[in-house]
Amino acid sequence: MLETSKKTKEYRSVMEKIADKFRKKSIWMLHYCTGCGAIELPPTMTSRFDMERFGMVPMVTPRQADVLLITGYLSIKTLRRVITVYEQMNSPKYVVGFGSCPINGGMYWKSHSTINQLDKYIPVDLWIAGCMPRPEAVMSSFKKLEDLIDTGDAKGWRDYEKRNSWYKKNQKEIFDNYGVM
Amino acid sequence: MEKIITLLMPLIAFIIGGFFIGYGRKFTARIQNRYGPPIEQFFYDVGKTLSKVRNISHGAMFDVSVMMAATGAMVSLYFVPIFNLKMFSFQGDTLVLMYLLVIGPLGMALGAGEAANPNASIGISRALTAMVGYEVPFVIALIAVMHLSKSTNLFVITTSQSGWLHWNMIQLPLAFIATMVALQGKLNEKPFELIIAPHEIATGPLVEFGGKYLGFLQINHALHLFLELAIIVDLFLGGGGFFVFLLKMLAVFTVVLIINAIYPRYKTEEAINFWMGIPTILAIISLVILVYVR
Numbered sequence: 001m002l003e004t005s006k007k008t009k010e011y012r013s014v015m016e017k018i019a020d021k022f023r024k025k026s027i028w029m030l031h032y033c034t035g036c037g038a039i040e041l042p043p044t045m046t047s048r049f050d051m052e053r054f055g056m057v058p059m060v061t062p063r064q065a066d067v068l069l070i071t072g073y074l075s076i077k078t079l080r081r082v083i084t085v086y087e088q089m090n091s092p093k094y095v096v097g098f099g100s101c102p103i104n105g106g107m108y109w110k111s112h113s114t115i116n117q118l119d120k121y122i123p124v125d126l127w128i129a130g131c132m133p134r135p136e137a138v139m140s141s142f143k144k145l146e147d148l149i150d151t152g153d154a155k156g157w158r159d160y161e162k163r164n165s166w167y168k169k170n171q172k173e174i175f176d177n178y179g180v181m
Numbered sequence: 182m183e184k185i186i187t188l189l190m191p192l193i194a195f196i197i198g199g200f201f202i203g204y205g206r207k208f209t210a211r212i213q214n215r216y217g218p219p220i221e222q223f224f225y226d227v228g229k230t231l232s233k234v235r236n237i238s239h240g241a242m243f244d245v246s247v248m249m250a251a252t253g254a255m256v257s258l259y260f261v262p263i264f265n266l267k268m269f270s271f272q273g274d275t276l277v278l279m280y281l282l283v284i285g286p287l288g289m290a291l292g293a294g295e296a297a298n299p300n301a302s303i304g305i306s307r308a309l310t311a312m313v314g315y316e317v318p319f320v321i322a323l324i325a326v327m328h329l330s331k332s333t334n335l336f337v338i339t340t341s342q343s344g345w346l347h348w349n350m351i352q353l354p355l356a357f358i359a360t361m362v363a364l365q366g367k368l369n370e371k372p373f374e375l376i377i378a379p380h381e382i383a384t385g386p387l388v389e390f391g392g393k394y395l396g397f398l399q400i401n402h403a404l405h406l407f408l409e410l411a412i413i414v415d416l417f418l419g420g421g422g423f424f425v426f427l428l429k430m431l432a433v434f435t436v437v438l439i440i441n442a443i444y445p446r447y448k449t450e451e452a453i454n455f456w457m458g459i460p461t462i463l464a465i466i467s468l469v470i471l472v473y474v475r
Contacts, residue, residue, distance in 0.1 A: 022228035023229050023232065025229075047213055047214050053210075061383050064384070090235055090391045090392040091234045091235040
């Protein structure tokens with residue numbers, strides 16, 4: 001189900017709070033551009049809307065990355081690879097859904113080969129509306145992600161470990177319906 | 182007091198190396214007409230990687246290899262006189278240093294072999310091939326410096342350069358140029374960025390290191406940067422007290438950064454061809470002039 005993030009009063013130890021302060025100042029994104037929304041990433045990374053001043057750097061391998069950006073629509077063929085990449089990342093890890101396609105299917109909601117609701121297959125921490133969101137929207141949503149990390153609300157990776165069977169059931173359902181690919 | 186500083190030298194090197202890396206990113210960003218990350222960004226990166234909860238390992242050799250890489254840099258630090266302190270220098274320690282500097286890439290090679298990723302194997306073969314390339318002009322320039330100071334003790338080489346007219350940079354300019362070209366390869370800066378070529382081979386040997394292992398490799402990077410710059414300042418610029426030493430290291434690093442920001446990346450065979458060509462010829466000319474003319 002779609003989970004809304006609310007400020008929880010969970011207990012975090014002192015070391016965890018200090019670790020969250022470090023994690024919010026250096027977020028490394030995975031340079032894996034999944035859909036057509038990735039066209040807005042190069043302007044965000046280069047000199048005009050400089051992303052590196054917040055500590056965000058693109059990394060090329062999932063072992064070193066923290067945040068996975070699902071930019072745009074996800075076909076079922078790509079979803080299989082995205083799940084492999086997500087499970088290769090080291091926790092704590094975050095997922096951000098760009099555009100309206102991960103939220104409700106967007107422009108391709110009636111297509112036979114794209115998914116309509118990303119939250120059923122991997123846990124998502126932050127959604128960004130738009131088709132595509134401009135670099136200013138991308139930067140302010142990264143600021144929102146930093147605030148979520150700071151208060152300890154970006155808990156998608158814990159949810160994946162706790163409700164792993166539910167996620168696997170949804171994934172198996174869509175892969176079985178689609179066929180061998 | 183000197184003994185305490187000698188004991189704590191890896192910690193001092195880590196802090197200073199971290200600020201140098203932050204300065205490097207800020208300087209490169211300003212060349213590219215943008216603001217860069219804050220100067221203390223390196224420490225945020227290390228804190229984040231060391232606080233990862235799940236760290237994926239590939240076996241026992243993988244765990245040992247990061248320790249070996251960091252240990253190589255730390256042990257080499259003790260043989261280089263820094264801030265005019267004679268740490269553990271002895272007669273012949275220049276040659277020992279050349280051997281100790283190989284332990285870092287060797288540790289990474291063992292870890293990359295354990296990870297069994299083809300990107301890592303390609304990266305490590307490029308790293309060790311590049312080492313064959315840049316050692317040639319560096320060693321010939323080193324022989325010229327050792328002949329001029331009549332000693333292989335790094336402390337004697339450093340303290341025999343009194344007054345700026347006697348710096349080895351002024352006395353042996355061609356050897357200095359050859360060493361600066363070799364330094365671009367050692368520090369993995371363009372145009373010789375062969376080892377960690379991010380978008381070509383997915384960061385080469387670092388491709389399977391994540392979490393706490395990557396934190397250790399970043400610590401190794403900071404120590405290695407400090408060590409290489411300190412060796413250059415000792416050999417050619419006559420190292421001084423605390424602030425003078427840091428200023429000289431900053432000047433050398435700025436020249437490296439300016440060249441890094443302009444050039445693209447060489448291929449491996451082009452880089453080896455270049456290193457065996459002009460820098461070696463310059464170093465040999467410098468050695469011949471020193472031995473026969475003076």
